[in-house]
Amino acid sequence: MQIGELAKRTGCESETIRYYEREGLLPAPARSSSGYRRYEQRHLEQLAFILHCRSLGMPLADIRLLAGFHQQPAAEPCDRVNALIDQQISRVHSQIEALQRLEQQLLLLRARCDSPHTLADCGILKTLDDAASGDACACHDTP
Amino acid sequence: MQIGELAKRTGCESETIRYYEREGLLPAPARSSSGYRRYEQRHLEQLAFILHCRSLGMPLADIRLLAGFHQQPAAEPCDRVNALIDQQISRVHSQIEALQRLEQQLLLLRARCDSPHTLADCGILKTLDDAASGDACACHDTP
DNA sequence: CTTGACCTTATAGTAGCTACAGGGTTTGCA
């Protein structure tokens, strides 16, 4: 199958497929006489593997490692697989916590402006300006 | 003050300060005879404003707009300020929701491997491989 | 025989920095 069909079947754009090939995530397929890429079933599966991992937010470097475990002797322990997933879980978890703090801060800031008024009187702008001068701010300095 | 002192006072690296100047967020300061940047109090405050907004996750483009409101007539309504903050809140909120879904999926996947064993028997790898072949997976297809 | 839908490579852009390389300047100390 050509790149366009692989793209349609996986929902991944042709350019992204070529990008994955350049990055060494997808093996280079055979070419037709005119230079077109010709993919087979195994490429479809490999790409599906990559996209599935991507949908879990895994970075490409980790996916490369995960895919590499297929070439390893099957009797090896799987602890490095777990480590990758655990790392990803903790990355995601700390991102969530950081974003939740951020949301709280933004909501506190937003609460400074509740009625329609002018720029001169806007509690949001005022808070930001005061904080820039070194004053305590509603968003960060909540005792 | 020189760039290094501004950097130390704000906790922002010199290169980042120069970057903000290039990006038009920080006005270009006067230069000494040898070409060194010489900052004044207003630069300190402007940079603090930028860093405060950055700490709320605001993109530079929005910070540029927010800073621009100081040049606007003070009698204008503040609704565009609010709109920027509201946009940021909803961005952050949807990021949180997406990451929480991700975390659930990762935990489900992680649960497939609970005891030490080999790559051949690893429930994580098996789940990923099966999903690549089109099977339902623990992480995404939870009915 | 031409039109349109494919395909190819190479290059540059996105956000927000960060890290050089390759220089000039200033300050302090022997």
Add this chain to the structure above:
DNA sequence: TGCAAACCCTGTAGCTACTATAAGGTCAAG
């Protein structure tokens, strides 16, 4: 006076994971 450390300058390239061109080659239908 000489020299080294600690500053500063510009310009460029790197990071992630794509995305979007530009400029061209190929193939099937009408």
